[in-house]
Amino acid sequence: MAQIVGALTSSHVPAIGRAIAKNLQQDPYWKPFFDGWAPVHRWLAERRPDVAVIFYNDHGLNFFLDKLPTFAVGAAPQYRNEDEGWGIPQVPVFEGDLDLSWHLIESLVADEFDITSCQEMVVDHAITNPLQLMYPDQAWGVRIVPVCINTVQFPLPTARRCYALGEAVGRAIRSWDSDARVVVLGTGGLSHQLDGQRAGFINKDFDLAFLESLEHDPRWATQYSIHELVEKAGTQGVELLMWLAARAALGDGVKTMHRNYHIPISNTASGLMLLEPAA
Numbered sequence: 145m146a147q148i149v150g151a152l153t154s155s156h157v158p159a160i161g162r163a164i165a166k167n168l169q170q171d172p173y174w175k176p177f178f179d180g181w182a183p184v185h186r187w188l189a190e191r192r193p194d195v196a197v198i199f200y201n202d203h204g205l206n207f208f209l210d211k212l213p214t215f216a217v218g219a220a221p222q223y224r225n226e227d228e229g230w231g232i233p234q235v236p237v238f239e240g241d242l243d244l245s246w247h248l249i250e251s252l253v254a255d256e257f258d259i260t261s262c263q264e265m266v267v268d269h270a271i272t273n274p275l276q277l278m279y280p281d282q283a284w285g286v287r288i289v290p291v292c293i294n295t296v297q298f299p300l301p302t303a304r305r306c307y308a309l310g311e312a313v314g315r316a317i318r319s320w321d322s323d324a325r326v327v328v329l330g331t332g333g334l335s336h337q338l339d340g341q342r343a344g345f346i347n348k349d350f351d352l353a354f355l356e357s358l359e360h361d362p363r364w365a366t367q368y369s370i371h372e373l374v375e376k377a378g379t380q381g382v383e384l385l386m387w388l389a390a391r392a393a394l395g396d397g398v399k400t401m402h403r404n405y406h407i408p409i410s411n412t413a414s415g416l417m418l419l420e421p422a423a
């Protein structure tokens with residue numbers, strides 16, 4: 145059976161793609177952010193995952209307000225990055241893993257999650273950022289299976305539901321008849337708000353409490369409603385639902401291998417966490 149080797153959760157910001165394109169990794173603004181990824185590179189070289197299941201939120205590239213599934217799973221042979229309007233170069237195509245995609249879809253539907261299956265899917269900075277940060281030479285070391293959670297159009301799924309989705313995805317991966325090594329990614333958050341009167345809002349105390357909870361009390365954030373999460377983390381801070389789902393996929397006990405927190409990157413409190421299942 146397939147093995148989950150770890151969960152890697154990180155923020156995403158279009159400006160990261162621009163900084164990579166302009167080689168700004170050593171620039172004083174960017175260095176504390178990019179330096180946070182060095183331990184992840186060592187971990188990837190050691191653990192060598194074959195596939196990444198990626199909890200992410202699309203920002204209007206693949207889905208728009210006219211048709212917006214709450215949960216969607218990619219089942220495409222390949223995933224292309226397209227222009228989102230930020231003026232950032234596109235990255236090479238990502239290879240999918242059809243066998244895992246359909247296993248996940250069948251397993252989730254049997255588990256009573258009414259997901260949308262997508263045999264075509266274009267992917268935005270929520271997917272390109274973490275993969276570029278993991279593989280700076282853009283020779284992607286993993287095939288991918290995107291799992292999209294709506295954080296764009298209200299009503300959003302509750303934190304409790306996203307946690308349950310993550311648990312179901314974890315069960316599905318562990319029951320996949322394959323010897324693949326799987327890493328689970330969660331991309332989004334932490335606190336940020338891009339619009340309205342609170343534009344620029346960041347909540348360090350909440351972010352640090354959330355990071356802490358993922359190791360010792362992973363259901364902590366599920367006590368909050370979506371509106372409470374918006375209040376505490378900002379309108380776009382609700383993207384932390386991706387971290388929650390990725391954490392849930394690991395199961396009960398975890399150990400923290402690495403974490404980094406840096407404020408701000410653009411308007412975002414950027415966080416990075418690497419977890420392994422406890423032995």
Ligand code: DHB
Pocket residue numbers: 156157158159203332333336338380383409410411412
């Ligand atoms: C920013 C953050 C995001 O999560 C996003 O999707 C777009 C922009 C930002 O801070 O600029």
Ligand code: FE
Pocket residue numbers: 156203270332333380383
């Ligand atoms: Fe975002």
